[in-house]
Amino acid sequence: MATNIQAEMTGTVFRIxxxxxxxxxxxEELLLLESMKMEIPVEAPRNGRVAQIPxxxxxxxxxxxxxxxxx
Numbered sequence: 001m002a003t004n005i006q007a008e009m010t011g012t013v014f015r016i017x018x019x020x021x022x023x024x025x026x027x028e029e030l031l032l033l034e035s036m037k038m039e040i041p042v043e044a045p046r047n048g049r050v051a052q053i054p055x056x057x058x059x060x061x062x063x064x065x066x067x068x069x070x071x
Contacts, residue, residue: 002051005042005068007061011035016057018068022050030068033061042067 014034018024024044031053033040048070055067 003045003048003070004066005030005045005070007033007042007063007065007067009033009035009040010062011040011060013055013057013059013061013067014039016053016055018050018053020050020053024048024050024070031055033067044068044070046070 011033014032016031018030026044026046028044029041030044031042033042050068051071052069055061
């Protein structure tokens, strides 16, 4: 079952730390968001494989936007 990992706040995708097809472990950092001059790590909530990354570095995101999809 796919899991959508969503932005918890409005910000900008600062750096993507993974790629589509990568196997990730719970707690692994997937990307960094930048908001109000702070870097906020976005971590995998469970073990899985990255199915999609529908955002790009430098892209502005809103709270609730999907950042990564895990299978």
